[in-house]
Amino acid sequence: MPRFSLDALIYGLCAYGVPVAIAALTWVALADWEPQYRVAGARPLELRVLEQTDAALAPGQALARLQQRASVAHQDTRLSESPFWFSFAAVPAAGGSEVELPSRHAVEAECWEGDALVPLGRVSRTASAGRMRAVKAGFALQLAAREAPATVLCRATYAGPARISALQWSPEELRDSVEQFHRSAGLLDGGLIVLALFVLVTGIINRDSMYVLFAAWLVASLRLGAISAGWDMQWFERAVPPDWILPARQLTIAVYVVLTYALFRHLFRDDLKQVGHAWALRVAQLSCLALLAAAALLPFAQFLPFMWLTVAVGIGVLAFLLARILAVTRSKVAMWYSASLAVVLCAGLYEVVAAALGVKLLIGAINSVTAALASSLLVALAIAEQMRQERQARLGAQAELRTTYQAIPIGLFTLGMDGAFLRVNPALVQMLGVDPSRGGTHRWSDFFEPGAWDKLRDATRAGAVHEFEVRSAEAADKEPRWFFVKVAPAESGIEGYVQDTTERYQATQRLRFLAHNDALTGVLNRRGLERRIAAEVARLPAGRSLALAYLDLDRFKLINDLFGHVAGDDVLRQVCRRIEGMLAGGHAVGRIGGDEFVLVFPGAPIRAAAEVCRSIVDALGTRPYQTGDKAFQVKSSIGLVEVPGGTTVSDAISMADQACRAAKGGHHDGLVVYERDAAAFKDREQELRLVKQLGAGTAPAGLFLAMQPIMSLRTPSASLDFEVLVRMSEADGSVVPGGSIIAAAENNGRVAVIDRWVLTQTLDWLDRQHAALAKTRFVCMNLSGGSLNDEKFVREAFALLADHPRAARLLCVEITESVALHDLANTRRFIDRLRGLGARVALDDFGAGYTSFSYLKELPADALKIDGNFVRGMRAHPANLAIIEAIGELARNLGMQTIAEWAEDLATLEALHEAGIDYVQGYVIARPQTPERILAADSAASFIEDARVARFVGESLPSNPRRERAVPL
16 A cells, blocks of 8 residues: 555646646746846837839938938838838937848848948848848948937848837947847747657557658748747748748748648538538649749739738638537537637738738737637647547447457457557457457458458459458467458448468468478479479470489488488488578479489579579588588589470470589589570580590690780880690681680599690790890790699700700799699799799689688799789779788788789779789780781881870880889799
8 A cells, every 4th residue: 555655646736736837937937037138129110111113223212212202110022122221310328239120021232321421331131231230131231430410321131011110229238139149049949849740659650641741741830930020031940042032931921821821721621511511722722832833933022912802801701610520519629729720810811911911010919820829739739638538438348349249259350541549359369369459450461461451442443242261460479370251331331350370271271382302301303303304394485495414412422321211311400491492582402212302493593593503502512411420521513404495294304314424523513504595505515525535645636826915004015925825726727726625624623734734835936036036025824734644744844954954044934822832842842943044934714712811922923913803894893902901911021923813894994003013914915916926016016006004004104114123034
């Protein structure tokens, strides 16, 4: 009991005591406390006013005419946009004073002082000069200290129903008045914006567009009040551009009127049906559309009279309808809303009358500012009443549901036409997790699969009973469930019941699954695969192919033999999961044997499928498979083929199996790709022919040398360096690229035959053409790893170099980085012997393999040849450029030169030059050339065909070799 009393005491203090204390403190503050901004008030100045209706007047002429006019306290412009001249006598002030020209409709003003008409300054909404500036809603003029009255002449132009007046302030009082002005503007802005945000959030939470409409109306009320108070020149502490002010005022008024009519129609749509008089609302709606058009088309002076007329008509119509609604319905919510609208409408009507007739006796007390504050308070009361009624209705509905559906074991529900659960019984709450306390917020689509609501709604629109099965909505932590639903249309929405049929559905699906899937791994079985392949081949468009892969696990049988089938089965399941994780949507994998699988890639290009297969080979072979306390390493081989349309399933699988056997044969890194009518098939046929020719141990007929220029980025016109490449001409005139030749030779173990032929031909040619190669500093030649590991080839190579000492001094042997690191000691001995015979050494493909800077000090290489993948991708991948710069810096510190290959465009050439690379090789300089063209050239730069590249080389790269440091290569 004491605990309950303490809780009640604290709650009472917070819920009642604190609000009462806040209200009392506010009342005391307003009644007794001193104001924060105490402004004594300004001195109104008598004016003499003259409208310039004829030709332009000089200041002297205007002053002379004004002296003949009587003094007035103020004068209304009555929408005239002609310039107005006015004069006033400023009261002497020892400390100086400021005169405020307070009209918010003023566009610009200019003032002069005394009979001599000394210019005091000018001001507009965009600029100010002299002693004039923009203050509050109007302008201000600063006057110096004086003992006698001074006559001031001013000329001003106005837009709208302006009132010309002048107020004299002390500087301190005007400063306080300005602060009070902006604080009042901030209070109104902040209060109504916060209220608008609250209403907007309420609308979003309750999914009710009425609240959103009301939030927009509140913001429009705020801007209308700002126009009335004269602070509409700013918005959220940002100055509105002067050219926007008048159009913004017109649109603000028009939009506010339209929002008011729309809000009225939305709030009282049900009540309006009871009171009738639809014609009256139609008149108001048509008038607001006309007002919108006028705001967009008419100038401000013409817009205002039209606005007064249309607003007067609309206000009369709404006032009449409000009175009818209050008399008929007597709704509390309608009363509060009506009171809110009535305050704003009455204030607006008063301002219309005041502006039209010039009667402004109450304009300080009754205007859009006070109306906005009062209507906002009434809106808050209306929202509170509506929320209270909604809560009462929800509690009543919950109580009804509990008593009506308590004993029903089937999930019963009532849906609104928007799919919201209006009523549910406890069985449905337990089945779906619907919260009855949140009636109307849970919807059918929240619990069932996408499209289920559309299906249910369409079925009930026919007006008959309908039954169907539906799946639950996807959830990360729950398995999907299936339900049988029967629904029928009803007056209150849709009535129906739900039964959980998940177990029956799962049993049926399991039988269907096992008909086409492997029971052990869950992937497709042979039957499922054959159906899938046949379907995909049948769907192939003319001329298109299907990518199909055959995968075989290497030496998987050992796992079954040594550790049993339980371990083997577990590994197979893990293999399938890894494969499935690499496949994209629509791709499939199936098991057709103990450790053999087929992968189907519908719609995927062969190259994309090859990338996936490469990733699968890596994923299966790099990480061990853990089963129990044992770990197994299992590698795989994949054969990937293109299956053309019309191919039988057995032929397709046979083709993939053949490619897989080739992959298991080695030298393919576990993957072989056969493309239909592509270079891969031709390369395969070509490779088989080359392998047959190399079987005799002699170089095949048709081999010839090609040479690709290498240009210095320091002295591009002073050297003629190049790399020797091997090619082979076929009987039909086609040329076999060097990569295919080397690949075939390496697969057959005969690569030393090719390298021996290239080395012999190169040395002989260099000896014969030595005189013609005066500008040649080095000639690169690549040696494969197989040749370097062939002791017979190494002996023959050194003998050839010894027999051609002059040519050997030009030779630069390229050794692939990965080959060099395979046996570091042996590579070091080979390099030492090469350099002893006068040749030089470059590490090829540097950065692509096992790059470790620590090994470079062990290898006395002369140059680093940067891997072309870095060079070709340096613009797309900034990290590549950073790596190239780091390699260049490292090479310079180690006394080595750098050669960048695969340079293909001017941008890459410029970047390599900026990175400090010494040499460049690639299509941007030249493609491989014949020996005859090399001999006819003056330098590597002479091969450049692109005018822009040639201009860059000629203008941006050094051309005087004496100004550059010596180049070791």
